[in-house]
Amino acid sequence: MTRNPYLSDTCHTLKPLVPIDTLYLIQWVKKILQEYLYLVKDKVVDMKFLKFEYKITIFYLLAGGLWILFSDKILLILINDRTVLSEFQTYKGWFYVVVTAIILYFFIRKHLNKRRDLERKLQEHQNHLEKIVKIRTVELESTIKHLKETQSHLVQSEKMASLGLLTAGVAHEINNPLNYIMGSYSGLKLVLKKQLDEDEKLNKLLKNLKIGVDKAAGIVKGLNQFSRDQESFDETCEIHSILDNCLVMLNSQLNGLIKIERDYAEALPPCIGNVGKLHQVFINILTNSIQAINTAGKIKISTKTINNSILIEIADTGCGISKEDLPKIFDPFFTTKDPGKGTGLGLAITYNIIKMHNGQLDFTSELTSGTNAKIILPIK
Amino acid sequence: MKKFKILYVDDEFINLELFEISLGIKYHVFTAHNGIAGLQVVEENPDIKVVISDMKMPIMNGLEFLRKLCTKHSEISCFLLTGYGLTPEINEAIREGLILDCMSKPFEMELIDKEIQRVLNK
Numbered sequence: 471m472t473r474n475p476y477l478s479d480t481c482h483t484l485k486p487l488v489p490i491d492t493l494y495l496i497q498w499v500k501k502i503l504q505e506y507l508y509l510v511k512d513k514v515v516d517m518k519f520l521k522f523e524y525k526i527t528i529f530y531l532l533a534g535g536l537w538i539l540f541s542d543k544i545l546l547i548l549i550n551d552r553t554v555l556s557e558f559q560t561y562k563g564w565f566y567v568v569v570t571a572i573i574l575y576f577f578i579r580k581h582l583n584k585r586r587d588l589e590r591k592l593q594e595h596q597n598h599l600e601k602i603v604k605i606r607t608v609e610l611e612s613t614i615k616h617l618k619e620t621q622s623h624l625v626q627s628e629k630m631a632s633l634g635l636l637t638a639g640v641a642h643e644i645n646n647p648l649n650y651i652m653g654s655y656s657g658l659k660l661v662l663k664k665q666l667d668e669d670e671k672l673n674k675l676l677k678n679l680k681i682g683v684d685k686a687a688g689i690v691k692g693l694n695q696f697s698r699d700q701e702s703f704d705e706t707c708e709i710h711s712i713l714d715n716c717l718v719m720l721n722s723q724l725n726g727l728i729k730i731e732r733d734y735a736e737a738l739p740p741c742i743g744n745v746g747k748l749h750q751v752f753i754n755i756l757t758n759s760i761q762a763i764n765t766a767g768k769i770k771i772s773t774k775t776i777n778n779s780i781l782i783e784i785a786d787t788g789c790g791i792s793k794e795d796l797p798k799i800f801d802p803f804f805t806t807k808d809p810g811k812g813t814g815l816g817l818a819i820t821y822n823i824i825k826m827h828n829g830q831l832d833f834t835s836e837l838t839s840g841t842n843a844k845i846i847l848p849i850k
Numbered sequence: 851m852k853k854f855k856i857l858y859v860d861d862e863f864i865n866l867e868l869f870e871i872s873l874g875i876k877y878h879v880f881t882a883h884n885g886i887a888g889l890q891v892v893e894e895n896p897d898i899k900v901v902i903s904d905m906k907m908p909i910m911n912g913l914e915f916l917r918k919l920c921t922k923h924s925e926i927s928c929f930l931l932t933g934y935g936l937t938p939e940i941n942e943a944i945r946e947g948l949i950l951d952c953m954s955k956p957f958e959m960e961l962i963d964k965e966i967q968r969v970l971n972k
């Protein structure tokens with residue numbers, strides 16, 4: 471008989487109760503267990519810590535081993551009849567297979583259910599994380615947009631501030647000499663009273679002098695309106711005079727080729743807001759219209775009252791805006807113009823100013839036929 | 851007929867000169883080129899009825915000058931001229947009654963004449 475290395479000497483001396491293969495198996499299981507226990511000896515030795523595959527193997531081996539060891543003996547004790555015994559022995563194998571299958575089924579199912587639970591929880595957690603990321607992203611995007619707007623506002627307001635200082639300075643400097651001319655005109659009229667009644671030419675000369683001074687004074691007044699840095703939104707704003715002021719300021723850009731058509735409502739009520747900022751609104755929109763018209767064209771300005779609001783429409787016969795560009799025109803820094811000509815800030819600022827007046831700004835446009843800007847301002 | 855006395859204060863000599871030429875026909879015009887000189891003129895001629903002052907001047911601006919003037923001579927009617935348009939400060943002065951009106955430069959002599967007439971006829 472070969473010596474089994476796993477059996478103690480006493481074991482060898484004893485007559486084996488079971489076939490030697492079974493003993494091998496038991497020793498092997500014991501060894502695995504021992505190895506394992508050695509590994510986990512610091513921890514509480516508990517079945518819970520065993521890996522699933524170990525558990526299943528151990529169970530399978532134990533059940534199989536015990537069955538092989540004891541099933542015949544138990545049958546022998548219970549049944550004496552030889553024919554019944556052999557019949558039972560054929561079913562014995564089936565019985566074993568079914569019972570182990572059922573036990574293993576529940577065992578594996580329990581284990582898998584745990585895993586499925588875990589997976590589901592993981593998935594939920596992941597979804598939750600994704601949601602958080604999405605929310606954060608939206609927040610970030612709006613912050614960035616806000617920053618961009620603020621930046622554009624700062625750029626624009628700095629430009630406006632320096633422009634304001636300049637125009638205010640220039641306006642005053644021009645006003646003084648204008649005042650001399652106006653004073654001289656009055657003086658001339660008094661001194662030349664007698665000649666004036668007789669001389670038609672002199673009359674004309676003086677009249678034209680007066681017209682010139684008035685016109686210059688009008689421009690300076692418009693500049694003053696545009697550049698004043700009032701921050702309050704409670705001023706009375708006469709839309710028609712604001713529009714006219716803007717047209718005076720833009721007159722030099724019209725080149726005589728762009729026709730301005732006014733369709734003003736009679737007795738348009740004033741609205742409450744910021745006069746200087748409303749000047750900026752119309753300057754921006756009108757400048758765009760002028761720039762959109764290549765050579766010759768028309769800009770039609772109409773005003774109306776509808777349901778307690780003022781509707782101002784500015785329609786040009788310019789190049790129009792493409793469908794793709796139309797949703798972007800209020801974005802800060804969106805421009806289709808050459809650098810130097812466009813900053814892309816005009817309409818972004820305009821939109822903000824209209825918003826501050828609780829108004830509305832809408833653009834409709836058709837490539838080739840032109841653009842229509844609609845501004846609605848509440849009367850009170 | 852004795853002419854009414856009016857005072858015009860402005861730091862620009864050309865304006866003073868032109869004012870005198872145009873309105874000197876109807877009124878006895880005094881001029882001063884700053885607030886302090888203006889106050890002195892009124893001290894010497896307490897029968898001045900109307901004072902017209904420019905807003906932007908060195909030493910004292912128009913409102914400061916008129917305020918000082920009115921603490922002693924509240925019976926004088928005052929007008930302000932400005933090249934800058936109305937400011938909240940000026941609006942406040944009109945509301946208070948310190949000045950009767952504010953006219954923007956460049957101004958027409960006829961307009962000033964009319965305003966003065968209105969005050970004197972009262």
Ligand SMILES: Nc1ncnc2c1ncn2[C@@H]1O[C@H](COP(=O)(O)OP(=O)(O)O)[C@@H](O)[C@H]1O
Pocket residue numbers: 754758759762786788789790791795799800804805806807811812813814815816817818841
């Ligand atoms: N009346 C118009 N006709 C054609 N395009 C226009 C008109 N108004 C605005 N746009 C388009 O919208 C863009 C943004 O306008 P805006 O914000 O004023 O910036 P900018 O004029 O500096 O380019 C312009 O570059 C132009 O493409």
Ligand SMILES: [Mg+2]
Pocket residue numbers: 754757758812816817
């Ligand atoms: Mg623009």
